[in-house]
Each structure stands twice: as C-alpha cells, then as structure tokens.
Amino acid sequence: MSFCGITITETDHFPPPRQPLCWVYVTVNAEVALQLPDIPALQSLLNTGRSRVSVDGQWVWWALRRRHPQRPLKKMAGSDMIHSLAQHCAETNQRLLLLGSSPQANAGAVQRLTERWPQLHVAGFAPGVFEVGQPSEAEVFSQCLAGVRAHRPDYVVLGLTPGKIYALAHRMAKLLDGSTTGMLCFGGAIDMAGGSVKRAPLWSQRYGLEGLYRLWQQPSRLPRFLRVLPIIPRVLFNRF
Numbered sequence: 001m002s003f004c005g006i007t008i009t010e011t012d013h014f015p016p017p018r019q020p021l022c023w024v025y026v027t028v029n030a031e032v033a034l035q036l037p038d039i040p041a042l043q044s045l046l047n048t049g050r051s052r053v054s055v056d057g058q059w060v061w062w063a064l065r066r067r068h069p070q071r072p073l074k075k076m077a078g079s080d081m082i083h084s085l086a087q088h089c090a091e092t093n094q095r096l097l098l099l100g101s102s103p104q105a106n107a108g109a110v111q112r113l114t115e116r117w118p119q120l121h122v123a124g125f126a127p128g129v130f131e132v133g134q135p136s137e138a139e140v141f142s143q144c145l146a147g148v149r150a151h152r153p154d155y156v157v158l159g160l161t162p163g164k165i166y167a168l169a170h171r172m173a174k175l176l177d178g179s180t181t182g183m184l185c186f187g188g189a190i191d192m193a194g195g196s197v198k199r200a201p202l203w204s205q206r207y208g209l210e211g212l213y214r215l216w217q218q219p220s221r222l223p224r225f226l227r228v229l230p231i232i233p234r235v236l237f238n239r240f
Helices: 030-038 040-046 059-068 078-092 103-116 135-153 162-175 189-194 204-207 210-217 221-225 229-236
Strands: 022-028 053-055 095-100 119-126 155-159 182-185
Touching: 022 030, 022 078, 022 162, 030 053, 030 059, 030 162, 030 221, 030 229, 040 053, 040 162, 053 059, 059 229, 078 095, 078 103, 078 119, 078 155, 078 182, 078 189, 095 103, 095 135, 095 189, 103 135, 103 189, 119 135, 135 162, 155 162, 162 182, 162 189, 204 210, 210 221, 210 229
Parallel strands: 022 053, 022 182, 095 119, 095 155, 155 182
Antiparallel strands: none
16 A cells, blocks of 8 residues: 555564665654655655555554555554564574664663563664764764664664654665665654653554654654644545
8 A cells, every 4th residue: 555655565574684685664654744755865765675664653544544444554653663673683683773862862772672682682873973063964874884884783773863864774775785684764763762752652642642742742843743733634634
C-alpha cells in the first residue's frame, strides 16, 4: 500500500548480516508525510532499493485504514522498534550503534538497553558538533561517518533532527554497503530509550494525542507541532 506516494513495506524483520546493500528504515508520521515534498533527500532515499518503510503515528495509521479497510496494518514506532532491534542484535551476536541525541541521553539509552539485554554489544556516539550552533552538512557527515567506522556496527540507529537525518542516511548508506546491514532513522527514539523523554501513554497514542504529550514534555517542539496540524482535516476529509 502507499501513502502520499510512499510505499509502505510494514516490515519489522531484520535481514541477515552483511547484505550487499545497507538498507535504511524510515518511519512515516504526520510530520514526514506533510513535509515530504520539501525533503529531496527523503524522496531520493525512498526511490532506492534500500529503503524500508513503516507507519509511525496514529493520524497516518487512520488515513491508511480508511483507504485500505480490508488490509491489516501495524503501527511500528521507532521508540518501540529500537527495543526489538536491540533484542535481535543480542540474540544474533550483532553490534548496535546509537548515533545522535545528547551525550547524556545517548549514554542513558546504552545503559538501559544493556541492563535489559546483558549480552548486547552496543555503543553510543553523540557527535560533539551538535552541541554548538548550526554545523555545516559536511561537518555533520564527517563526524557521523567517523563514528560509524570506529565502532564497526551491524546496525545503526540514527537519532538526529528531521532536517539532517535523511540526507545523512542517504549519503552514508552508500559508503556502508557490505559492512553495515542497516541504518534506522528513528528520530527521538534514543531520547526515549534513555529515559530523558517519556513515551506518551497508550490512551493518548490511540486518540492521536501523542504530539500534545510530547509538547508538554518539550515546549520547544511547538513550531513542529504547529506544522503538523494540517494533517487533521486531511485525514478527516480524506484529502491526501
């Protein structure tokens, strides 16, 4: 099935190690769906054979359920999938790297995941370039690529802002073919795994109010929250 021109693959299975292509996992929520025309890097990424796409967000899930009422559809948020990935890596003896977020949140996520799965080989890397101003794209790319090559992971979870995450994943995946199995664009999943941001209660997720809960925790998200409000009439009147 597709949504706003995006083919939803719905896969939550992780491929065997050392695939020819380093695949990139993308979760589609209201923000991604509305901003897709303005994100050339994501458009390019989705047109490659390396992308895997799932639905993350109640409003997108509702829209697809209305369009395809007979088809089953799972909602797989990055904040849930990061735990599934950690379990998979622990059980298959593969290495995981958490790349991005703040040093505190990153370290907290590494600690919590290893407490839950003691056999997990996981490292964290929070590039210092994110702590000062607005770094150039070249600085972001060089630091992140250096971090990945230093840790030699099988899987990488990217916890970066929407403006950086897709361009970086698209460029970096090409350089990691044959060495890294997959990169997962999970946004704030590292923050949630580390406990610096709490996941919204299930009732708020079911009623599409998760954004309000995140806004209550992080008032700085107000501009992002306002940008996704147009999703509501589009879903209600099926205007995608």
